[in-house]
Every structure is written in C-alpha cells, then in structure tokens.
Amino acid sequence: MMTTADHRKGPRRRGDALVNAILAATIDELREHGYAALTMDAVAERAGASKASLYRRWDCRAALVMDAVYQLAPLPYEIPDTGGLRGDLLAALRQTAATLQGPAGAALRGMLAEALPELDRVRQLRARSRGRNRDIMAEVLRRAVERGEIPPAAVVPTRLEVGAALLRNHYLFHNEPLDDGLLTDVVDDILLPLFGTVPQRSA
Amino acid sequence: MMTTADHRKGPRRRGDALVNAILAATIDELREHGYAALTMDAVAERAGASKASLYRRWDCRAALVMDAVYQLAPLPYEIPDTGGLRGDLLAALRQTAATLQGPAGAALRGMLAEALPELDRVRQLRARSRGRNRDIMAEVLRRAVERGEIPPAAVVPTRLEVGAALLRNHYLFHNEPLDDGLLTDVVDDILLPLFGTVPQRSA
DNA sequence: GTGCTAGAGTACTGGCAGTTCTCCAAGGAG
DNA sequence: CTCCTTGGAGAACTGCCAGTACTCTAGCAC
Structure with a gap:
C-alpha cells in the first residue's frame, strides 16, 4: 500500500x-x-x-x-513429385535444409546438449522430425523404382537417412548455409550413385 | 587469527x-x-x-x-591397414565410433549447443576432429585405388565424410550404442557400393 | 634466510530456472 | 446489473552456478 x-x-x-x-x-x-x-x-x-x-x-x-x-512446421507431408528421381531428391533435401536453417535448427542444437538427462525429449524430437524425413525419402524412392529408374534392391533402410544425415552433419559442424551447391553435390556425388547400385555382402 | x-x-x-x-x-x-x-x-x-x-x-x-x-585422444594418425578396402573402412569407422562413445561425444553435444555465441570454438573442434577423420578416409581410399579395388574417379571430397556423418547422426539422434552391426551395415550397404561407382552429372 | 610465484580456500556478484504470493481482469451465472 | 470463479500480471524469492576477487601460504629460486 x-x-x-x-x-x-x-x-x-x-x-x-x-x-x-x-x-x-x-x-x-x-x-x-x-x-x-x-x-x-x-x-x-x-x-x-x-x-x-x-x-x-x-x-x-x-x-x-x-x-x-x-x-511451426506441421507441414502435412508434402512429398515432392517432379517426375524424376533427381528432382525429387533435390526437393526433399531442400525441405530438410530449410527446416534446419530455421529456428528448428537452433533448437536442435540445444536439445542435443541436454540429451543425457532428457532422453525422452530427444526421442520425441526424433519421432517428430526424423520420421518424416524417412517417410518422404521412402516415398521418393518407391516412385523411382516404379518408374524403373533404380533397382528395387537398392532401397534398404540404412540408406534412407543418408541425405538428411549429411545435411545435419554439415549444418551442425560447419555452421554454414546449406546452399544449393551443397545439395546438388550430395545428390549427384552420393545419392544418385548410391541408389543406382545394390548393397553387396562381401567378405 | x-x-x-x-x-x-x-x-x-x-x-x-x-x-x-x-x-x-x-x-x-x-x-x-x-x-x-x-x-x-x-x-x-x-x-x-x-x-x-x-x-x-x-x-x-x-x-x-x-x-x-x-x-585424451592425440592419436598420432593411426591409419588402419588391413590389406583390403572393407577391412580398412570398418577399422576407420570403429575408431570414429569409439571416440564418439567416450567423453568426447558428451563434449560434442555441449559444444554444439553453444555454437551460436562461440563460433570460433566450433571451428577449432571441427579442425581437430573432423580433419583427422577426413585424412584417414582419404588415405584408406588412396590405398584402395592403388590396389585397383575402386576407380580413382570414385574418390571425391563430398564422399569422404559420409561414414563419419552417419555415425555422428546415429549417435546424436538415436543415442544408442554404435555397435558393430551398424558399422557393417554402413560399410556394406553404403560405403562399398558408393565407392564402387563414379559420380554422375546428369540432368 | 628473503622474496617471488602460484595454488588453496573462500566469499562475493550477477544471471537465470523455477516457485510462490498478491492483486486484479475477464467472463460466466444469476 | 452483481457475485463469483478462473487464471493472468507482476514481483519477490530460493537455489544453483559461472566467473571474480581477495587472503593466506607452500614451493621454489637465490
């Protein structure tokens, strides 16, 4: 008073x-x-x-x-369809890149740091973002198989995350913009050659 | 007193x-x-x-x-030499996995979280750890080319980080042990097929 | 011995997470 | 309209920790 x-x-x-x-x-x-x-x-x-x-x-x-x-990003599963594998892959990577460069990327960093005491939260984060990436990639590849662009055996689970993993790696480590040059390099140098082959189980 | x-x-x-x-x-x-x-x-x-x-x-x-x-890990560049590409790749990935699972991995998480205000520090971290990974991978691949296992054109810069990036991704996101099953999957499903091909520049 | 360097202990500042309290808008019931 | 409940604003408070400052003293050089 x-x-x-x-x-x-x-x-x-x-x-x-x-x-x-x-x-x-x-x-x-x-x-x-x-x-x-x-x-x-x-x-x-x-x-x-x-x-x-x-x-x-x-x-x-x-x-x-x-x-x-x-x-911020409840995008209802927009899976790009450009009519060809290369275009689809590029479109998918662009989506991933855009997400990473926004506030979601900044949050990602922080969440990872607190991972030890907050494992559940990381699991949620993963389920939300990673799952979508995998789904999109699987669909893009399914179409490519259908069009006869790649052999069906080329699509194995381990490979689904390669693109996103490389972008995350680049973003988290290099802390530089994920520009289109990088994306086309990933597609042309890695993803297209990779999905043109089938896994080998050699000794 | x-x-x-x-x-x-x-x-x-x-x-x-x-x-x-x-x-x-x-x-x-x-x-x-x-x-x-x-x-x-x-x-x-x-x-x-x-x-x-x-x-x-x-x-x-x-x-x-x-x-x-x-x-903790000033390893004087121990580059594995098992006589074959598959063995070399596995050995290299095992080194990377071991580093990530130790205290260095825990530190990595934290460093990434503080990346925005401390860009220089991230740069140091990268120079120290990532550089070594790339060097080892480059050497492993050089030997494979020499032995005629893979075509020289298969070795392009973008590809050098694929293995390490996948392991980091798995470690940071899944927060699960990087066991040997994962490592062999990466080698057999991804790295060996990848380095068996040359990049294409298609449209 | 004397004097200097540098480590131990400790108290402090300041900032932030998370809590708790009081006072008071908003909105519904009558 | 008034009464009453819900829940928001503001602010004070606890507790923790980064980083600082100061005192006293062990170790070392001479």
Whole structure:
C-alpha cells in the first residue's frame, strides 16, 4: 500500500491468444539468440506475459521450445513429385535444409546438449522430425523404382537417412548455409550413385 | 587469527601435475554427468584444486572441456591397414565410433549447443576432429585405388565424410550404442557400393 | 634466510530456472 | 446489473552456478 500505485492494467489475454503470443515470442528469441541463450524471462517479457503463465503450461524450458518449434512446421507431408528421381531428391533435401536453417535448427542444437538427462525429449524430437524425413525419402524412392529408374534392391533402410544425415552433419559442424551447391553435390556425388547400385555382402 | 586454525596444508601441486589432475577430473565429470551438468565447482573439488586455478588456465568452461577432450585422444594418425578396402573402412569407422562413445561425444553435444555465441570454438573442434577423420578416409581410399579395388574417379571430397556423418547422426539422434552391426551395415550397404561407382552429372 | 610465484580456500556478484504470493481482469451465472 | 470463479500480471524469492576477487601460504629460486 502507501504510494505504490498498482499499475496492473488490462487488457489481459487468455487461452489461445496468450499461448500463441508466447510461442511466437519463443520462436523470435530462438532465432535471435539461439537455444543456449534463450531465457524464460526474455520470452515472458517479449510476449508481454508473466513467467508464471509460462510455467503453468510448460514444465520447463525445453518443453516450451519443443512445442514452439513443432507447431511451426506441421507441414502435412508434402512429398515432392517432379517426375524424376533427381528432382525429387533435390526437393526433399531442400525441405530438410530449410527446416534446419530455421529456428528448428537452433533448437536442435540445444536439445542435443541436454540429451543425457532428457532422453525422452530427444526421442520425441526424433519421432517428430526424423520420421518424416524417412517417410518422404521412402516415398521418393518407391516412385523411382516404379518408374524403373533404380533397382528395387537398392532401397534398404540404412540408406534412407543418408541425405538428411549429411545435411545435419554439415549444418551442425560447419555452421554454414546449406546452399544449393551443397545439395546438388550430395545428390549427384552420393545419392544418385548410391541408389543406382545394390548393397553387396562381401567378405 | 583467534581460534580459526588455518588448515591450508600442503603438499601443493604445480605445473603439469596440477593441470593433468584438472583435465582428468574434467573427463571424469564429463563421463558421469555429461556436458550440460558439468560444473566448474565439481571439477575443482574433484581435482582437489581451486576454481581460481582453473580460471587462471582456461578462460571458460568450454575451453577447459575442449582441452580435456582433445588431450585424451592425440592419436598420432593411426591409419588402419588391413590389406583390403572393407577391412580398412570398418577399422576407420570403429575408431570414429569409439571416440564418439567416450567423453568426447558428451563434449560434442555441449559444444554444439553453444555454437551460436562461440563460433570460433566450433571451428577449432571441427579442425581437430573432423580433419583427422577426413585424412584417414582419404588415405584408406588412396590405398584402395592403388590396389585397383575402386576407380580413382570414385574418390571425391563430398564422399569422404559420409561414414563419419552417419555415425555422428546415429549417435546424436538415436543415442544408442554404435555397435558393430551398424558399422557393417554402413560399410556394406553404403560405403562399398558408393565407392564402387563414379559420380554422375546428369540432368 | 628473503622474496617471488602460484595454488588453496573462500566469499562475493550477477544471471537465470523455477516457485510462490498478491492483486486484479475477464467472463460466466444469476 | 452483481457475485463469483478462473487464471493472468507482476514481483519477490530460493537455489544453483559461472566467473571474480581477495587472503593466506607452500614451493621454489637465490
């Protein structure tokens, strides 16, 4: 009491309006500062919300970030169909590259760092993003087999992740843009030659 | 003065003895708790040193961890030579897998998380570890070309990192042991078929 | 011995995660 | 409209840890 005028004034958001503002603020912070430097205070202030509101909905920083990233890209399985394997592969890699270069990439870094104490969360992250990549790749290859571009035996599970793994590797290690030159190199030097052959079980 | 008996007693280590104790303590902490949960206080206490001694030598946590990890594996370029490409590739992948599964892997996770504010450090990390992998792979392939096992044109830069990238991907994402079954799959399903072909530049 | 260097111990600052409290909008029930 | 419940804003607080600063002293050179 005394002189402390209470300046808690409206308007006050609720429900989805509030949630969306918080998620948007999270994405912005992620984009600007990365995961390691993202603070709950900053998100709250940016969203014009209170920390208590954040913690009522998400039990920790990681959970908030994962939700924010995930709802950013709920793409309903857009599997490219360019009429040829090379075009399909390039389109698929471009999708993966775009995702990595956005806030999802920054989140990925952070999530991996906390992997030891938070194995479950990594499992979720994997199920969400990696699964989609594999599915897209499998479909692209199925079509190529159908068109007679590659032998059916060329499609084995181990190979499905090669493209995405190389992009992740490049992004996480080199920390450089995943430009189209890199993507075409991966397709022409690696994926096309690889899927033109069948695995050998030699000694 | 007064009753406060000063229990700061020797023996007191200096120079290399101290440095090595600190680095060893860092590795142990890394192994037990991972990077995110590694604290300077814990390292200092475990090493029987003071935090001031740590900060006199390393300017931050990341620098300490990097030094500890690096001095752990200063392997003087042991390039496997089993007499055949398949054996060489397997041996090379086993080396990479062993490194990743040790404390270096835990450190890797952490370093990636802090990549945005610490680009230089990532660059160092890359130069140290990735460079060696590439060199080993290049040598293994050079020998295979010499023996006539693969065509010279099969060896292009983009391909050199495929094996290591796949292992890193598996380790970071799946967080499961890199067992020999995985390694042979990578060699038989991917690397051998890949290096049996030359890149195509199609349209 | 004297003096210098450098390590041990420890107390401190400052920032952030996560908690808890109070006060008060928003919105529905009557 | 008023009453009441829900839940948001603000802010104070705990606890942890990075990094700093200062004191005292062991080890070493001379």
